[in-house]
Amino acid sequence: MFKNIADVRKRLGSQQYIASEEIGTVVYLAQSLCKPILAEGPAGVGKTELAKAWAAAARRPLVRLQCYEGLDESKALYEWEYAKQMLYTQLLRDTLQNVLSDVQTLGEAANRLAQEEDVFFSENFLLPRPLLTALMSDEPVVLLIDEIDRADVEFEAFLLEVLSDFQVSVPELGTIHAKHQPMVLLTSNNTRELSEALKRRCLYLYVDYPTHKAELEIVRLKVPDLRPELAQQAVAVVHQLRNMDLRKLPSISETLDWARALVTLNADSIDQKTLTNTLTVLLKYEADVAKARRMMGRE
Amino acid sequence: MDNRVVEFVRGLRASGVRVSLAESVDAMNAIEALGIVNKDVFRESLRATLVKESDDFAAFNELFPLYFGSDGPPLQSAMEDLSADEQDMLKMALSAMSGRLQQLMAWLTSGEGPTKEELEELARRSGADWANSQQEGHWVTRRMLRQMGYAHLEEQIRQLVEMLQQMGMSREAIEKLLGVVEANKEALAEQTARQVGLQIAQQRANRPEDLHGPDLMYKSFDALTANETAILRQEVQRLATQLRSRAALRRKRGRQGKFDSKATIRANQRYGGVPLELKYKTRKLKPSLVLLCDVSRSTENVVEFMLRLSYQLHDQVSKMRSFAFYNRLEPIPDEVMTKLRHDQPEAAFEVIRQLLPYIPYGTDLGGSLAEFTENHLGVVNGRTTLIILGDGRNNFSSPRIDLIKSLQRKAKKLIWFNPEPRGAWGTDDSDMLEYEPLCDAVYEVRNLAQLATAVDKLMAGG
Numbered sequence: 001m002f003k004n005i006a007d008v009r010k011r012l013g014s015q016q017y018i019a020s021e022e023i024g025t026v027v028y029l030a031q032s033l034c035k036p037i038l039a040e041g042p043a044g045v046g047k048t049e050l051a052k053a054w055a056a057a058a059r060r061p062l063v064r065l066q067c068y069e070g071l072d073e074s075k076a077l078y079e080w081e082y083a084k085q086m087l088y089t090q091l092l093r094d095t096l097q098n099v100l101s102d103v104q105t106l107g108e109a110a111n112r113l114a115q116e117e118d119v120f121f122s123e124n125f126l127l128p129r130p131l132l133t134a135l136m137s138d139e140p141v142v143l144l145i146d147e148i149d150r151a152d153v154e155f156e157a158f159l160l161e162v163l164s165d166f167q168v169s170v171p172e173l174g175t176i177h178a179k180h181q182p183m184v185l186l187t188s189n190n191t192r193e194l195s196e197a198l199k200r201r202c203l204y205l206y207v208d209y210p211t212h213k214a215e216l217e218i219v220r221l222k223v224p225d226l227r228p229e230l231a232q233q234a235v236a237v238v239h240q241l242r243n244m245d246l247r248k249l250p251s252i253s254e255t256l257d258w259a260r261a262l263v264t265l266n267a268d269s270i271d272q273k274t275l276t277n278t279l280t281v282l283l284k285y286e287a288d289v290a291k292a293r294r295m296m297g298r299e
Numbered sequence: 300m301d302n303r304v305v306e307f308v309r310g311l312r313a314s315g316v317r318v319s320l321a322e323s324v325d326a327m328n329a330i331e332a333l334g335i336v337n338k339d340v341f342r343e344s345l346r347a348t349l350v351k352e353s354d355d356f357a358a359f360n361e362l363f364p365l366y367f368g369s370d371g372p373p374l375q376s377a378m379e380d381l382s383a384d385e386q387d388m389l390k391m392a393l394s395a396m397s398g399r400l401q402q403l404m405a406w407l408t409s410g411e412g413p414t415k416e417e418l419e420e421l422a423r424r425s426g427a428d429w430a431n432s433q434q435e436g437h438w439v440t441r442r443m444l445r446q447m448g449y450a451h452l453e454e455q456i457r458q459l460v461e462m463l464q465q466m467g468m469s470r471e472a473i474e475k476l477l478g479v480v481e482a483n484k485e486a487l488a489e490q491t492a493r494q495v496g497l498q499i500a501q502q503r504a505n506r507p508e509d510l511h512g513p514d515l516m517y518k519s520f521d522a523l524t525a526n527e528t529a530i531l532r533q534e535v536q537r538l539a540t541q542l543r544s545r546a547a548l549r550r551k552r553g554r555q556g557k558f559d560s561k562a563t564i565r566a567n568q569r570y571g572g573v574p575l576e577l578k579y580k581t582r583k584l585k586p587s588l589v590l591l592c593d594v595s596r597s598t599e600n601v602v603e604f605m606l607r608l609s610y611q612l613h614d615q616v617s618k619m620r621s622f623a624f625y626n627r628l629e630p631i632p633d634e635v636m637t638k639l640r641h642d643q644p645e646a647a648f649e650v651i652r653q654l655l656p657y658i659p660y661g662t663d664l665g666g667s668l669a670e671f672t673e674n675h676l677g678v679v680n681g682r683t684t685l686i687i688l689g690d691g692r693n694n695f696s697s698p699r700i701d702l703i704k705s706l707q708r709k710a711k712k713l714i715w716f717n718p719e720p721r722g723a724w725g726t727d728d729s730d731m732l733e734y735e736p737l738c739d740a741v742y743e744v745r746n747l748a749q750l751a752t753a754v755d756k757l758m759a760g761g
Contacts, residue, residue: 005333005340021339021340021343022343025333025340025343025344025347026343026347028332028333029329029332029333029344029347029348032332032333033325033328033329033332035325038351040353041353082569082570082575082576083569083570086570086571152547153543153544153547154544154547154548190353191614192543192611192613192614193536193539193540193611195540196317196319196540199351199352200319200321200322200351201321202351203325203347203348204346204347204348204350204351204352205347206353206356
């Protein structure tokens with residue numbers, strides 16, 4: 001458990017995650033109010049990374065649920081292990097016959113069998129998927145629900161029960177309550193509007209591109225081999241690119257890839273040639289690359 | 300403090316941020332957990348609990364300092380640095396001035412500004428009650444400062460200095476006095492601006508909303524005032540959510556359609572071929588759309604709402620291309636959507652106007668269709684639903700019925716959205732009655748409700 005906001009930031013920092021005051025506050029609030037966090041922002045600013053760092057900093061296992069179109073309850077929550085059920089039925093055939101040996105009528109046999117039904121629909125045959133894993137875990141976990149905006153609207157509605165009461169209903173077993181309340185982080189790239197009901201249940205965190213200073217700090221931390229003045233230059237170039245009208249702006253992860261590329265290429269300075277050769281690490285669209293080259297060439 | 304937070308929430312709601320009761324309870328809990336000592340933390344905790352949309356951050360940032368800021372920088376006293384004699388001189392010089400200015404100079408020199416009540420009264424007299432937005436607030440602030448006598452301030456200060464010199468006050472003392480007055484002048488102006496901002500926010504929160512979104516949905520697009528359009532813009536989002544869940548439900552039910560024998564056999568290999576798990580063919584019902592919008596003056600509103608709706612629903616559509624036409628035809632650039640999303644409709648239409656400059660009686664649908672057929676026919680195929688949004692008025696040029704016919708054959712469906720009342724079709728230069736029988740469906744879209752129904756039918760494939 002975190003003691004205060006400064007502690008949150010320090011411990012996230014020890015996991016190589018530089019948290020702004022805002023992130024620290026929201027994470028601390030999530031813990032003290034027991035509320036999920038909804039993190040929005042452009043792709044590649046470290047939303048998923050935050051969940052990993054959070055789990056590591058709080059020394060809790062991370063359970064991840066990646067959302068995609070068509071994700072449904074059976075994939076997110078639980079499945080019955082048909083194969084195992086079949087296998088057990090086969091293996092237990094003799095026992096079953098013993099149980100049913102002294103009955104006379106078909107109806108009686110069915111009744112007898114119905115009494116044993118619970119054997120086959122018990123937790124033994126339940127295959128928990130991420131959500132159920134998080135709820136049934138013996139120690140508290142951090143649950144990451146990644147890219148919720150990709151999932152369908154119905155799935156979002158289904159999540160509401162999990163997020164507000166931390167319980168789920170399995171028809172054959174009844175309602176399962178969480179043993180420990182998981183810390184939940186939902187991320188969204190804002191490709192569609194999420195429902196009001198979901199937003200209402202969460203604390204909202206908007207993660208934007210970092211400031212020049214913060215990004216420099218991140219680069220220095222993650223790519224320590226890059227020379228300081230080069231790192232300074234690289235971050236400046238990235239910030240310049242972000243001010244341009246591009247289809248896809250370079251994210252932090254791309255800055256880091258680029259920094260690593262510069263180290264690998266043994267670059268002494270970011271001159272025109274290095275830049276032209278490595279620009280494709282930062283920009284992922286041909287039109288963007290051309291635009292950036294034109295602009296860099298002008299200076 | 301609780302009271303202040305409640306008032307702040309009301310202020311947020313009045314500027315269009317949706318805050319539920321549960322969220323204000325969360326805000327209170329957050330304050331309890333973190334306290335209010337650290338201003339930044341306090342601010343973050345309010346924002347994380349109350350504002351769930353990055354577009355609403357602007358409203359939050361504008362209102363927060365008004366409700367929780369200090370009342371502006373404090374005024375300093377000039378008296379402390381002066382000797383008793385000099386203080387007397389200053390008092391005498393001040394008493395020689397006329398009423399209103401004397402008051403202002405007293406505020407500026409004594410370090411005791413106007414009381415809260417006095418400021419409120421001044422703001423009211425300057426028309427703060429009538430202002431609707433923080434932009435108008437700047438204007439009220441200027442008026443208020445003028446009322447307080449800022450217009451003649453420079454001159455008054457000069458006169459004061461002259462008088463004090465005649466009375467024999469030392470140069471250093473006067474310099475010092477001027478420094479303090481100058482600083483106080485800024486501080487008082489800022490206090491005033493804050494007071495006005497707060498008063499406007501509060502009275503906006505207290506004013507009953509006269510027209511609600513749902514009523515406005517039935518008001519015709521061309522009769523909407525600017526204010527009503529703004530309310531409807533927020534309504535679009537909720538409307539889109541409704542339409543989206545309906546479309547998703549329809550797709551889900553559509554899924555239950557056909558049994559897929561191949562997939563079933565494959566999936567059940569692991570059960571030894573016993574078909575435990577049945578598979579169905581997933582029918583892709585997402586339509587692929589091509590939108591042609593008439594962007595003449597009369598259709599601006601309906602085009603804006605159509606673009607907004609289609610943007611909100613873009614995940615329900617497999618592919619979407621939009622074009623604007625007027626006297627010619629141009630693809631609508633992404634920039635327009637970005638501007639609409641950031642609530643800058645004027646700027647968005649400015650972009651379109653630059654592509655298609657305004658000419659009186661310039662609409663040429665026939666010509667635009669010819670251009671579309673010539674340059675962009677590739678975007679239409681057997682799976683495309685082609686939508687034309689326009690009034691079908693051609694200014695008596697050729698309606699090019701032949702092109703509509705061939706487009707209808709090429710596309711899966713041709714659908715027409717007409718923002719004019721049905722009775723007006725075919726009058727004057729309207730060729731609508733000629734187009735109508737060629738389309739697969741024609742909808743009258745005079746208001747948002749009709750537009751939503753039409754879009755819903757479109758998503759259902761009709």
